[in-house]
Amino acid sequence: MRKKVLVISGSPRKGGNSDTLCDAFIRGASESGHDTEKVFLRSQKINYCTGCGVCNTTHQCVQRDDMAALLEKLVQADVIVLATPVYFYTMDGQMKTMIDRTVPRYQEIAGKDFYFIVTAADTDAAAMQRTISGFRGFTADCLPNAHEKGIVYGTGVWQVGEIQNSPALQQAYEMGKQV
Numbered sequence: 001m002r003k004k005v006l007v008i009s010g011s012p013r014k015g016g017n018s019d020t021l022c023d024a025f026i027r028g029a030s031e032s033g034h035d036t037e038k039v040f041l042r043s044q045k046i047n048y049c050t051g052c053g054v055c056n057t058t059h060q061c062v063q064r065d066d067m068a069a070l071l072e073k074l075v076q077a078d079v080i081v082l083a084t085p086v087y088f089y090t091m092d093g094q095m096k097t098m099i100d101r102t103v104p105r106y107q108e109i110a111g112k113d114f115y116f117i118v119t120a121a122d123t124d125a126a127a128m129q130r131t132i133s134g135f136r137g138f139t140a141d142c143l144p145n146a147h148e149k150g151i152v153y154g155t156g157v158w159q160v161g162e163i164q165n166s167p168a169l170q171q172a173y174e175m176g177k178q179v
Contacts, residue, residue: 005029005179006077007038010084010095014040017154017163018083018119021172025081025117025152028176034079039070041094046070048097055104067101075108079149079179082135083117089130091118099138110144115175119154119163128153150175 007026011019019040026036044066054062061067074080084091102109116135118128132151139146152175154168163169 003029003034003078003179004076005034005036005079005081005176006073007036007081008083008095008098009038009040010082010092010098011040012042012085012092012094013160014042016085016119016160017157018085018117020161020163021117021119021152021154021168022081022083024169024172025083025115025176028173029079029179030176032177032179034179037073039073041098044070044098046094046097046101049100049103059104061101061104067098070098071102071105074102075105077112079113079115080109081115081117084119084131086118086120086122086128086131089127091131091134096134102138106142107144109146111146112143113147113149113179114139115149116151117154117172118151119157119168121156121158123156125153125155128155150178 007022009019009022030036046067047065084095118131152172157163
């Protein structure tokens with residue numbers, strides 16, 4: 001069955017390590033016949049949530065930025081990949097801001113399969129568990145019927161391109177093929 005795969009790259013560096021893993025995942029999913037799209041958060045204008053509460057009743061945010069279009073993509077996707085570099089043992093600000101802004105329609109992001117991609121200079125995947133806990137807090141605790149399907153840990157990578165020598169690159173490709 002052909003699926004819509006939406007990959008959200010939280011990397012501030014186009015072609016950075018987590019962004020490169022996104023591309024490997026997409027290549028695998030595309031080769032398996034799925035429709036894929038990558039959203040590079042740095043290229044989006046997504047403001048911080050102001051906590052005004054209007055969206056709780058209207059299901060629309062009062063802010064006029066790129067988040068409404070991204071929310072529609074999240075609702076329409078079958079599979080969502082959340083990818084972030086790990087900064088100070090948690091997801092980067094771009095990813096957290098995007099997650100916070102899903103409030104108007106988060107109940108509609110239901111029944112999705114989720115994959116997580118995380119990269120860090122730390123060589124121990126256990127050091128990335130706060131990031132994974134943050135992703136799970138969003139998906140498993142807030143989204144109706146979300147399904148965690150896999151995690152790629154890109155460890156020991158700091159400089160752009162270091163992921164090329166990591167087994168995580170092949171893991172991301174293979175995970176994409178298994179969508």
